[in-house]
Amino acid sequence: MDADAHRLESSLWVGRKRYRAVLSGWYLSWTQLDKRNREHKTVSVPVSELIGVEEGQVELQPEKKVTESDGDFTVFSIKRHRKGRGSGALWTVGRIQFCCPSRDLRDRWVTQLRSALKTHGPSRPHRLLVFINPFGGKKRGSQIYRSLVAPLFELAGISAHVVVTERANQARDHILKKDLTGFDGVVCVGGDGMFSELLHGVIGRTQQEAGLSEHDPAAALQPCNLHIGIIPAGSTDCVCFATVGVNDPVTSALHIIIGDSQPLDVCSVHHLSTLVRYSVSLVGYGFYGDVLAESERYRWMGPLRYDYSGCMTFLSNRCYRGTVQFLPADSQLSSPRDNTRCLSGCHVCSESTERLFSRSDSGSHAGSLYSSQFSQYSSPWEGEWETVEGRFKCISLTCMSSSCPRSPLGLSPSAHLADGTADLILVRDTHPLGFLTYLHRHTNSQDQFDLPFVEVHRVKAVRFRLPPGEEEQAEQEEPEVSERPGGMNWISSVQHLSARAKERGVTGAKKRGKRDFLCGPCCRRSPTVSVWNCDGELLPFTEILCRVHGQLVRLFARGIEEGMVAYRGTLGNKSCKGKYVLHT
Numbered sequence: 001m002d003a004d005a006h007r008l009e010s011s012l013w014v015g016r017k018r019y020r021a022v023l024s025g026w027y028l029s030w031t032q033l034d035k036r037n038r039e040h041k042t043v044s045v046p047v048s049e050l051i052g053v054e055e056g057q058v059e060l061q062p063e064k065k066v067t068e069s070d071g072d073f074t075v076f077s078i079k080r081h082r083k084g085r086g087s088g089a090l091w092t093v094g095r096i097q098f099c100c101p102s103r104d105l106r107d108r109w110v111t112q113l114r115s116a117l118k119t120h121g122p123s124r125p126h127r128l129l130v131f132i133n134p135f136g137g138k139k140r141g142s143q144i145y146r147s148l149v150a151p152l153f154e155l156a157g158i159s160a161h162v163v164v165t166e167r168a169n170q171a172r173d174h175i176l177k178k179d180l181t182g183f184d185g186v187v188c189v190g191g192d193g194m195f196s197e198l199l200h201g202v203i204g205r206t207q208q209e210a211g212l213s214e215h216d217p218a219a220a221l222q223p224c225n226l227h228i229g230i231i232p233a234g235s236t237d238c239v240c241f242a243t244v245g246v247n248d249p250v251t252s253a254l255h256i257i258i259g260d261s262q263p264l265d266v267c268s269v270h271h272l273s274t275l276v277r278y279s280v281s282l283v284g285y286g287f288y289g290d291v292l293a294e295s296e297r298y299r300w301m302g303p304l305r306y307d308y309s310g311c312m313t314f315l316s317n318r319c320y321r322g323t324v325q326f327l328p329a330d331s332q333l334s335s336p337r338d339n340t341r342c343l344s345g346c347h348v349c350s351e352s353t354e355r356l357f358s359r360s361d362s363g364s365h366a367g368s369l370y371s372s373q374f375s376q377y378s379s380p381w382e383g384e385w386e387t388v389e390g391r392f393k394c395i396s397l398t399c400m401s402s403s404c405p406r407s408p409l410g411l412s413p414s415a416h417l418a419d420g421t422a423d424l425i426l427v428r429d430t431h432p433l434g435f436l437t438y439l440h441r442h443t444n445s446q447d448q449f450d451l452p453f454v455e456v457h458r459v460k461a462v463r464f465r466l467p468p469g470e471e472e473q474a475e476q477e478e479p480e481v482s483e484r485p486g487g488m489n490w491i492s493s494v495q496h497l498s499a500r501a502k503e504r505g506v507t508g509a510k511k512r513g514k515r516d517f518l519c520g521p522c523c524r525r526s527p528t529v530s531v532w533n534c535d536g537e538l539l540p541f542t543e544i545l546c547r548v549h550g551q552l553v554r555l556f557a558r559g560i561e562e563g564m565v566a567y568r569g570t571l572g573n574k575s576c577k578g579k580y581v582l583h584t
């Protein structure tokens, strides 16, 4: 396609100033002219970052107002602010009001700009299915969508079918069962729990259509075509923060509008031959499992319950025995301690795309996302399993940095969003002060892995087993999954078991009583088995197998933009093709 097919150049006015405006190639730029036609400051906006073009003088705030006039048109584009409350850029809507000397010229500008937008934005969505959780976070999901997001979708010409959920798992079931023809993506307005519903729906639907069983841990799952968008409106919006760099509904809506596409690794969690859940941010045993189980008792506290339960769990000073086996990833490609950051355009992730999706037949090109034969899946268990036994404060597996506003660098600051690996963090038994140091380092710029009782591995798969004596006890507690995988029934089975795990978490905590938490290190009887926290849900099984599926889903996001990241106390400006180089 000729990049200059939409070229247009003319004099235009912005307010009382005259400009030479040019639409050329991938940019719209306007240069101020003085009375002698001398050029001054030029402003340039990539066409890919234009939101929309409207005839007349158009204002969006406080509500849309259009003043018709023959010569005016309004261009809306993305404007970046570096001082968001996060590590990424906060995006807002920039508005520029142009005036042409004639209606004819105005119409030519509007037509050319709109057609350039179509040409340069082939991945922009036209139709979206939006799920709003009216009870997520501070219960402002519907209001956030109506006041901040819907007007932008309308401006960008996106038609949205909105479903305000009436029960948990409605969004997931809708995606699994209803006709989705014509939708370019699904969007959730809510927190990580809502995102997880969409994730399970989209992956499940894709596998159903491909005729694949999700219950076989060795199966080559089909990457999903349908993009997922997240409008943050929950009490925990970790996935949004880790993939955009900021929790802001307008920024996320703009990423959706321009059709950004961020591949994401997903970890499947199996128990025997049953898929239990998918995870993108945290599969955690020990401390993080106990905090979640404990927090269920204090739902009435709202988001504060996590802080409170965190304190109580810390004071209880528990550790758990177990055997962790893991399949290491190729250490030549990257490592969790290489002091890099996965940023927008990350070269580790893009090279992984070629590695993960190169067709096994020689004639095809690498990176063909939705082909049916993928080299990565030829043998998912390739390599030597390593084994670590011991007593652990916590075991965490994360497919991404898992950064959040409280922990801007996250659980594993150098983890990648889409390289087909996850980071396994093992925190061995230590004294409470040591563990506190470890936890505290998540909130500052110190290296949380530089502690003698912490080890971190970049892995492709992880297996957890209880020690021999405790295994039987745990197995007895675990109810049987009666239904065979393959159909939809497993979902309700696992759901039922998860609900029981939640109850067990609550009653277990009740049984342990306050004494167990408050007297901390002097407690005599601590539970010997913890519970897994999988992206904020308690798992009903203790012995699990986790496997990373590289780039299984795609989000409307682009990763954290380069140059916006404060890392280890230094404001980032030094980069290496999407790699952030640390100054330690």
Ligand SMILES: Nc1ncnc2c1ncn2[C@@H]1O[C@H](COP(=O)(O)OP(=O)(O)OP(=O)(O)O)[C@@H](O)[C@H]1O
Residues within 6 Å of the ligand: 132, 133, 134, 135, 136, 137, 138, 165, 166, 167, 168, 169, 189, 190, 191, 192, 193, 194, 195, 197, 233, 234, 235, 236, 237, 536
């Ligand atoms: N209408 C509804 N009624 C009750 N629960 C719902 C509804 N819609 C969605 N849910 C469930 O609510 C859970 C929490 O939602 P969400 O993640 O949006 O909010 P949150 O405030 O971040 O939640 P939490 O902190 O409890 O994880 C999700 O797991 C989702 O399945």
